[in-house]
Amino acid sequence: MTILILGGAGRTGARIHRRLSTNGVPTRLASRRTGFDWDQPDTWSGAVHGTTAAYVCFTPDLAFPGVPEKMRDFGRLAAAAGLERLVLLSGRGEEGARMSESALREGGVPTTVLRCSWFQQNFSEHFLTGPVRRGLLQLPAPDVPEAFVDLDDVADAAVQALTCTIPEDATYELSGPELLTFAQTAAILTDACKRQVTYLSVDVPTFIADLAQDGVPADEAEPLAHLFTEILDGRNASLTVGVENMLGRPASSFSAYARATAMSGVWS
Template sequence: MKPITLILGSSGKTGSRILNKLTQLNYPLRLGSRKTIPAFDWEKPEGWDDVIKGVDQIYISYQPDLAHPNSIHHIQKLIELSKKYNVKRIVLLSGRGEPEAEACEKLVENSGLEWTILRSSWFSQNFSEGMFLGQILERKVIFPKLKSTEPFVDLEDLTDLAVDALVKNVHIGKKYELTGPTLLSFQDAFGQIAKELNETIYFEEIPLDAYIKILGEFGLDQDTIWLIRYLFETVLDGRNETVVSDFEKAMGKKPKAFKDYVKETAKSGVWNLAST
């Protein structure tokens, strides 16, 4: 009997890939997000029992970010219910360089459940499925001034490892730092995309405070604004400017380079102006 896997964030960037990969392996699934039935909402723990009862393992993609002050209480509650309903294994997606996320990791590590932690760098797919797509389609990027570089991670790699951790025992009790193979500034990342498209993407750096002010004027909610400030001010202060080999050690293959992600993604047409 294959274990029943609950995917939290099942329609998101990592969750949807894990859903596809486990479906191909014929693993039984339960999906968890605010739109599933039963619904799973991190802000409504009173509804969690129905989602967790009867599953054997859980992939956790937290919202908005494990660095959020509420996350520790939510992860604690999720672990309590997991134990109550005999969940055996948790695979937690975490963020690299986030002390608050590490406090959540500790809860999972000390839970008594089987666990694997994937502590990830920024996703390459933020440029094609996430927060940077709109600006690329406008061919105009206004960005906070940064000194640091980032080892962007491809989500096919991350979710290959997440699925491996859900279907095999070799990753139990392991915490992996996930990076891509190269460090890149955000400006260079946008530059690689422009070069591949053979088009100009206007790029301007402004102070973080001015950037945050613009987000406020666009009507972004306070939680999102808080998170963006935290990511640019804290996580991107240079602390993550290293490339590590955990992915290769865990999966026996090299992580995908950002330039290969760019080539493949450009072919998909997602950055073409006609797709707006």
């Protein structure tokens, strides 16, 4: 049994790889640095060949235009290669992501979909790291509540889905344990970092200009901005029991994440 981890060096992929390796499960990591490119379908079969299951993580975002077609082709390739299960990382409340989920399932391989809330680690391992350091979180969204989920919970759930005895064709919505507005996350970050962090709702050009300070190119920031203006409207302002159902324990809180991350020095 070898598990293919697409996006293996990324935020979720690396966490899943660590857990599987610790448990002695053989893995194969795949991304552009190993020759697998979502934009070059002729690179896919070499990565899939000889594996029994795959963690499917699409970058930059499963909800972007053109991704369902790639998911359809990948799902069919996985079926033809004899894979027994797929685990797909997806997002809550995203119409584009729903289409990608269905498209991947067209190949007929049992697929567990992990439909996640906003990642807590967006504030420390992704585009909000620089804004937290600057003490000003700017997003093109009203101050709506979100149920921020910890990536370590997501990784634990993915490992559970990849290694449970019988592959499950199921969808789990994964959220954190509490609803927080961005202003409330800023207050928690203020406490954790021991300096002021403020939230400001801004227009799309201001958001793109802010991310440009951290080297995020406009062609990445722009679709992100449009995705946020779509999904940050309160549609995901509800808690789910996905983490408890999959892992038999409560989801980890934003405060615990903020305290531990501040201690790591990433925001200093």
